[in-house]
Amino acid sequence: MGAIDGILTGFEVAFSWQGIMFVLLGVFVGTFIGMLPGLGPISAIAIMIPITYGMDPSLALVMMAGVYYGAVFGGSTSSILLNAPGISGTVASSFDGYPMAQQGKAGKALAIAAISSFAGGTISVILLMIFAPMLASVAVSFGPPAYFALMLLGLTAISSLSEGSTIKALISAVVGFMIATIGIDPQTGTARFTFDSANLLDGIDFLVIALGLFAIAEVCYLVMNRHKSMGGSGKDIGSLKITKDDAKEMSGPIGRHSILGFILGILPGAGATIASFISYITEKRMSKNPEEFGKGSIKGLAAPETSNNAATSGAFVPLLSLGIPGSGTTAVMLGAFLVLGLQPGPMLMGDRPEVFWGIIASMYIGNVFLLILNLPLIPYIARILTIPRPMLISLVLMFSLIGVYAISFSVFDLYLLVAFGVLGYLMRMFAFPAPPFILAFILGGMMEQSFRQSMTISNGQLSIFFESNIALSLIALSVLSFAFPIVKNLRGKKKA
Amino acid sequence: MLKGVNRKIGLILFLLSAGYLYMSFQLPTYPYIPVDADAVPKALGWVLLVLSIALFFTKDNDTEEQKAKRHIPKKDVMALLGVLGLLIIYIFLFEIVGFILMTTLFVFFCSWFLGYKKHWVNAIVSIVFPVFLYSIFVFLLQINLPQGILPI
Numbered sequence: 001m002g003a004i005d006g007i008l009t010g011f012e013v014a015f016s017w018q019g020i021m022f023v024l025l026g027v028f029v030g031t032f033i034g035m036l037p038g039l040g041p042i043s044a045i046a047i048m049i050p051i052t053y054g055m056d057p058s059l060a061l062v063m064m065a066g067v068y069y070g071a072v073f074g075g076s077t078s079s080i081l082l083n084a085p086g087i088s089g090t091v092a093s094s095f096d097g098y099p100m101a102q103q104g105k106a107g108k109a110l111a112i113a114a115i116s117s118f119a120g121g122t123i124s125v126i127l128l129m130i131f132a133p134m135l136a137s138v139a140v141s142f143g144p145p146a147y148f149a150l151m152l153l154g155l156t157a158i159s160s161l162s163e164g165s166t167i168k169a170l171i172s173a174v175v176g177f178m179i180a181t182i183g184i185d186p187q188t189g190t191a192r193f194t195f196d197s198a199n200l201l202d203g204i205d206f207l208v209i210a211l212g213l214f215a216i217a218e219v220c221y222l223v224m225n226r227h228k229s230m231g232g233s234g235k236d237i238g239s240l241k242i243t244k245d246d247a248k249e250m251s252g253p254i255g256r257h258s259i260l261g262f263i264l265g266i267l268p269g270a271g272a273t274i275a276s277f278i279s280y281i282t283e284k285r286m287s288k289n290p291e292e293f294g295k296g297s298i299k300g301l302a303a304p305e306t307s308n309n310a311a312t313s314g315a316f317v318p319l320l321s322l323g324i325p326g327s328g329t330t331a332v333m334l335g336a337f338l339v340l341g342l343q344p345g346p347m348l349m350g351d352r353p354e355v356f357w358g359i360i361a362s363m364y365i366g367n368v369f370l371l372i373l374n375l376p377l378i379p380y381i382a383r384i385l386t387i388p389r390p391m392l393i394s395l396v397l398m399f400s401l402i403g404v405y406a407i408s409f410s411v412f413d414l415y416l417l418v419a420f421g422v423l424g425y426l427m428r429m430f431a432f433p434a435p436p437f438i439l440a441f442i443l444g445g446m447m448e449q450s451f452r453q454s455m456t457i458s459n460g461q462l463s464i465f466f467e468s469n470i471a472l473s474l475i476a477l478s479v480l481s482f483a484f485p486i487v488k489n490l491r492g493k494k495k496a
Numbered sequence: 497m498l499k500g501v502n503r504k505i506g507l508i509l510f511l512l513s514a515g516y517l518y519m520s521f522q523l524p525t526y527p528y529i530p531v532d533a534d535a536v537p538k539a540l541g542w543v544l545l546v547l548s549i550a551l552f553f554t555k556d557n558d559t560e561e562q563k564a565k566r567h568i569p570k571k572d573v574m575a576l577l578g579v580l581g582l583l584i585i586y587i588f589l590f591e592i593v594g595f596i597l598m599t600t601l602f603v604f605f606c607s608w609f610l611g612y613k614k615h616w617v618n619a620i621v622s623i624v625f626p627v628f629l630y631s632i633f634v635f636l637l638q639i640n641l642p643q644g645i646l647p648i
Contacts, residue, residue: 188532
């Protein structure tokens with residue numbers, strides 16, 4: 001099947017009435033969950049996975065992609081209205097969005113955010129359509145050594161995911177990898193670290209870890225802040241109207257940061273958070289009036305909003321074409337693929353074009369829905385912030401427990417979920433970042449397999465990794481990408 | 497010797513990696529396999545061992561905000577332990593009593609325990625929520641949740 005046929009199949013899936021319905025459901029739920037403090041795309045995707053059981057995989061993933069970018073958008077609404085970013089990717093949006101809201105221009109700020117997100121999302125989907133198949137056609141020829149090198153590149157994201165201490169990020173990743181070694185070894189059949197428990201023979205399900213480390217750990221913080229109100233949201237948000245001058249001011253940053261955000265999204269470890277910050281800083285440096293930034297500048301809001309949405313599409317490039325997640329969120333997204341019995345990667349485009357192209361095509365509709373949903377409905381959606389916290393805590397806990405039970409039908413996994421929740425809470429308390437953990441957990445198992453396959457092929461000779469040009473250049477790239485943030489970090493510290 | 501958080505965590509991780517390494521060395525190995533099931537775990541164990549030592553000797557340079565995060569008021573500790581207790585009871589009785597009844601009880605008592613005062617609203621939500629979810633899973637998705645002592 002050629003690319004054109006594939007694209008047409010994708011649009012058929014996306015424009016079928018079920019496709020449209022599930023995209024709508026996805027962006028709606030995503031916006032809803034993303035708005036809640038602390039619950040970002042990772043929790044949103046993980047919570048939604050059980051709903052997809054038994055669904056048609058292409059429709060399920062179309063919905064999950066909607067949840068992902070919907071959650072990124074939802075986060076910006078709470079950033080603007082309450083200065084309480086639902087997720088880290090929208091922190092930069094609060095710098096200028098919240099001051100605008102305080103000046104009584106919340107409606108305008110939301111409109112700018114919606115339009116920038118729409119533009120960033122749409123432009124980057126076009127880029128995704130061009131680059132994902134190109135990368136996939138190269139990757140079809142990858143053997144185990146190249147795959148190992150590729151996973152290594154994915155893992156280097158850890159060094160840029162560390163919020164402060166690199167040692168702590170590395171520890172978090174190593175422990176995540178260790179958890180991945182639990183269960184029966186697929187190559188030799190040896191049961192590893194199962195403590196003679198039949199429950200552990202299959203290893204630990206990724207959903208247990210994703211929901212535990214993110215959703216349950218976040219619930220612990222909600223419990224501690226249970227008396228804090230999430231702020232009034234029924235208040236007047238002002239007019240949504242954008243003038244011609246505003247539109248002119250927005251157009252520059254939207255064009256620039258759609259592309260910048262997309263590129264940063266592709267890079268392992270960068271993702272929406274880093275993209276939004278870099279865009280904000282770049283825009284401020286380029287501006288003739290940098291002093292306006294932080295006080296309600298339109299450019300200061302449009303830049304990070306465009307960028308974080310563009311980065312979410314960018315992050316789909318390595319996921320769809322190589323099967324490699326570059327961030328915690330795409331790692332959970334990869335989990336969603338696996339739950340549905342699909343392996344994202346270079347073969348996906350040829351084997352399941354309706355899934356590959358369906359997801360991409362649905363993003364056009366998804367972005368339109370986000371715009372429609374967000375402009376007129378925002379004041380109503382924002383009412384979710386008035387759900388009393390005690391109730392919210394109980395409901396999120398129940399969602400997480402049911403999600404895990406429905407995948408394994410095992411009470412043992414529920415206890416494990418609680419245990420990982422406690423671990424996630426302790427990790428946050430002691431500043432160990434959780435994204436490297438989940439990334440290493442997902443990549444670790446695959447990496448071990450491709451490493452051992454390569455070694456079997458070469459009869460134990462490590463030189464196999466240096467024989468193929470692709471593997472060699474990927475390894476070199478991994479070393480660079482791992483070392484660069486650390487060296488930069490050290491230099492910054494020395495200067496300070 | 498154990499002043500500072502990094503030292504304490506470093507020590508715990510050291511013990512953890514030592515235990516993990518010990519278990520890795522117990523894994524059986526087979527001839528003619530270039531990289532056996534024990535190779536990666538052993539490597540991971542050694543890496544964690546080194547990292548735990550590095551953490552042990554790293555100075556604490558946490559921000560004030562981070563330090564404040566570690567201080568939990570006694571009231572919150574009780575609330576967290578209370579929710580944990582409720583969760584354990586929920587999981588323990590989940591398959592015996594059934595999904596709908598246990599979830600209703602959990603949502604009601606957990607929300608109440610955490611200070612939600614509108615009992616009527618609470619009661620309605622705690623009944624509607626599990627019934628709704630149960631219907632979706634069992635009738636729509638054909639995924640059976642434990643019915644327990646209820647007839648359906």
